[in-house]
Amino acid sequence: MLTGAEILLESLSARGVDTLFGYPGGQIMPVYDKLYDYSDKLRHILVRHEQGAIHAAQGYARIKHAPGVAIVTSGPGATNVITGIADALIDSTPVVVIAGQVASTALGTDAFQETDFIGLTTPITKWSYQIRRPEDVAWAVARAFHIAGTGRPGPVVLDFTKDAQVGQALYEDVKCDFIRSYVPVPEVDDKLIAQAAEMIGKASRPFVVFGQGVLLSGAEKELAAFLDKGDIPAGSTLLGLSALSSDNPHYAGMLGMHGNLAPNTLTQHCDLLIAVGMRFDDRVTGTVATYAKQAKVIHIDIDASELGKIVPVELGIHGDAREVLSRITAAMKPSVRDSWMKKVVSECKAIEKDKVSDPEINPAEGPVRPGEVIARVAEVCGGDAVIVTDVGQNQMLAARYSRFCKSRSFISSGGLGTMGFGLPAAIGAKIADPSRKVCLFVGDGGLQMTIQELGTVMQDSVGVKIILLNNNWLGNVRQWQELFFGKRYSFTRMMNPDFAAVAAGYGITTVNVEKRDDLAPAIDRMFSDDAPFILNVHVKEEDNVFPMIPPGKSVDKVMLNNKDWFEYGE
Amino acid sequence: MENDSLYEITVYTENQVGLLSTIAGMFTRRSLNIDRLVVYPSGIEGVHKFKIATRTSASMARAVVLQLEKKVDVIKAFYEIDDERSSREAAEVRNFLSMRERQKQ
Numbered sequence: 147m148l149t150g151a152e153i154l155l156e157s158l159s160a161r162g163v164d165t166l167f168g169y170p171g172g173q174i175m176p177v178y179d180k181l182y183d184y185s186d187k188l189r190h191i192l193v194r195h196e197q198g199a200i201h202a203a204q205g206y207a208r209i210k211h212a213p214g215v216a217i218v219t220s221g222p223g224a225t226n227v228i229t230g231i232a233d234a235l236i237d238s239t240p241v242v243v244i245a246g247q248v249a250s251t252a253l254g255t256d257a258f259q260e261t262d263f264i265g266l267t268t269p270i271t272k273w274s275y276q277i278r279r280p281e282d283v284a285w286a287v288a289r290a291f292h293i294a295g296t297g298r299p300g301p302v303v304l305d306f307t308k309d310a311q312v313g314q315a316l317y318e319d320v321k322c323d324f325i326r327s328y329v330p331v332p333e334v335d336d337k338l339i340a341q342a343a344e345m346i347g348k349a350s351r352p353f354v355v356f357g358q359g360v361l362l363s364g365a366e367k368e369l370a371a372f373l374d375k376g377d378i379p380a381g382s383t384l385l386g387l388s389a390l391s392s393d394n395p396h397y398a399g400m401l402g403m404h405g406n407l408a409p410n411t412l413t414q415h416c417d418l419l420i421a422v423g424m425r426f427d428d429r430v431t432g433t434v435a436t437y438a439k440q441a442k443v444i445h446i447d448i449d450a451s452e453l454g455k456i457v458p459v460e461l462g463i464h465g466d467a468r469e470v471l472s473r474i475t476a477a478m479k480p481s482v483r484d485s486w487m488k489k490v491v492s493e494c495k496a497i498e499k500d501k502v503s504d505p506e507i508n509p510a511e512g513p514v515r516p517g518e519v520i521a522r523v524a525e526v527c528g529g530d531a532v533i534v535t536d537v538g539q540n541q542m543l544a545a546r547y548s549r550f551c552k553s554r555s556f557i558s559s560g561g562l563g564t565m566g567f568g569l570p571a572a573i574g575a576k577i578a579d580p581s582r583k584v585c586l587f588v589g590d591g592g593l594q595m596t597i598q599e600l601g602t603v604m605q606d607s608v609g610v611k612i613i614l615l616n617n618n619w620l621g622n623v624r625q626w627q628e629l630f631f632g633k634r635y636s637f638t639r640m641m642n643p644d645f646a647a648v649a650a651g652y653g654i655t656t657v658n659v660e661k662r663d664d665l666a667p668a669i670d671r672m673f674s675d676d677a678p679f680i681l682n683v684h685v686k687e688e689d690n691v692f693p694m695i696p697p698g699k700s701v702d703k704v705m706l707n708n709k710d711w712f713e714y715g716e
Numbered sequence: 717m718e719n720d721s722l723y724e725i726t727v728y729t730e731n732q733v734g735l736l737s738t739i740a741g742m743f744t745r746r747s748l749n750i751d752r753l754v755v756y757p758s759g760i761e762g763v764h765k766f767k768i769a770t771r772t773s774a775s776m777a778r779a780v781v782l783q784l785e786k787k788v789d790v791i792k793a794f795y796e797i798d799d800e801r802s803s804r805e806a807a808e809v810r811n812f813l814s815m816r817e818r819q820k821q
């Protein structure tokens with residue numbers, strides 16, 4: 147006989163889990179007590195706040211392509227992970243959260259540190275379950291991992307009562323790969339494949355928009371082969387970045403509000419839009435009323451509720467991106483497309499380089515621009531690093547100026563836009579794959595939301611490279627105030643601490659950069675070893691991210707700077 | 717604008733605690749008023765049935781049904797302007813379950 151706590155740890159090991167991100171407390175202590183004996187099998191990373199645990203588990207999951215695990219106590223420990231659960235749901239990240247709970251006999255009595263955690267998390271989980279008996283632990287863990295990691299991945303909560311942790315039961319590993327009410331990978335009818343191939347064959351200007359679904363289904367090669375055979379250009383969503391290498395000849399750039407001119411323009415000029423593993427977020431579509439109205443739409447997604455949810459489709463294919471893409475590729479004829487789309491892409495790229503990117507990454511004078519920091523890091527890393535971002539201008543610029551040659555190399559909070567996500571997610575990513583460089587781009591606002599995780603970096607010597615784009619503003623909000631609220635800078639100016647002094651308290655090296663000439667040597671120094679490092683760059687304070695599609699506008703009406711607009715064909 | 721009608725949304729589920737609030741939450745989220753709610757055993761062993769009446773558009777009813785079906789313990793969901801076809805639905809649920817039973821083997 148084993149206790150429920152032991153069965154939990156055995157079942158986690160049986161699922162191949164080797165790392166837990168967590169924080170102890172009263173109602174999870176029986177599990178922590180047993181964890182003490184499992185340190186050869188299960189590495190526990192002690193974070194400094196439970197939000198850090200869940201975001202680290204998310205960063206870990208994105209690199210490992212398997213569920214990340216966070217373990218917390220009941221009450222405040224559990225409520226502290228709620229932001230990360232919501233983030234994982236909207237960004238389809240597989241995580242399993244194990245939370246302590248008061249004894250089943252005390253449920254509903256307002257016992258010390260009791261919260262209705264299942265009730266609180268039901269709308270933001272893929273599945274949640276309260277374990278009230280030690281006999282149910284192995285079953286619940288197996289089911290949790292199956293659900294979190296298959297189909298469209300997402301967060302699962304296990305609420306583990308204290309009596310179930312200490313009670314005893316026979317342990318036998320339970321497998322779970324079948325739940326009759328849950329069909330993670332639907333079968334796709336040949337007719338739909340044939341119809342898609344035919345629509346693509348007939349189109350003269352097809353265009354692909356892809357998202358994280360490509361990464362989640364492992365369809366990177368299939369996507370590239372599909373684009374090659376059909377000679378089709380493609381644009382990526384924020385979370386789709388790195389699914390296609392940046393120098394792939396078909397890659398037109400990033401879609402959406404701060405995306406590149408070429409893919410946003412093609413969206414409005416294609417005759418067939420093929421959406422793969424993406425969900426038409428409003429940051430991608432701009433105003434939906436005018437979005438790709440001229441085009442027929444094929445939408446491929448593993449989540450049936452996404453098909454037709456935002457954009458009406460001619461053909462919805464409910465299926466796994468990898469399988470569907472390879473079957474369509476096999477069914478379609480090779481094409482060489484007219485050069486019109488190629489001309490649009492190269493013209494858009496030239497205009498964007500001239501008007502936006504060049505001034506941003508090669509400024510001759512003035513304060514350091516955030517874009518040049520990112521471009522320099524990209525150059526030194528050669529597209530090989532994992533790029534993690536926080537939220538705001540730092541995020542959009544990191545997405546714009548980073549380069550990728552390996553898949554699963556970009557980690558960011560897309561759907562929820564959670565400031566404070568970056569540092570703990572970078573910690574999780576580095577722990578998932580210590581052999582890769584992990585670079586975090588973060589603003590002064592976002593870093594201070596989870597800055598306590600520098601303690602985790604210190605304790606576990608996590609070699610993350612933290613690049614602080616320090617502008618002394620909540621930059622992204624300030625940009626909106628400048629452009630859309632008549633420069634009324636209501637509470638966006640930040641008085642900041644001496645970050646180097648804070649980091650010194652944690653024994654982390656910081657280099658402050660104020661002048662352009664100091665940037666390149668500081669970056670070289672940062673990458674001279676694998677130790678944690680903060681590069682605190684004082685960037686231009688009132689800088690804006692362009693291009694920008696202002697809210698409520700169509701995706702081909704783009705601001706290039708404070709006065710110039712771009713629309714193809716003018 | 718689409719016209720609103722009184723829709724009957726039928727949800728067949730596994731017998732799991734907490735599903736009522738999961739299902740009700742789906743309606744609250746879209747600001748849909750529940751006019752009538754009935755829960756009872758479906759007649760298929762181990763399968764529960766929720767019938768929820770709400771006034772809404774066809775596209776909203778469809779969206780809600782698809783999002784309900786996403787829930788792990790929801791087997792199938794349907795929407796109809798009237799409830800005459802519930803026996804056909806039950807047949808569809810039976811077919812689905814026996815197909816899954818075959819796939820399991």
Ligand SMILES: Cc1ncc(C[n+]2csc(CCOP(=O)(O)OP(=O)(O)O)c2C)c(N)n1
Binds near residue numbers: 588590617623
């Ligand atoms: C938790 C949270 N609170 C508030 C916001 C709204 N918000 C989005 S970007 C931003 C400013 C970010 O400033 P900073 O971290 O300094 O980054 P910058 O934009 O300057 O790069 C704010 C407040 C958010 N996304 N998340």
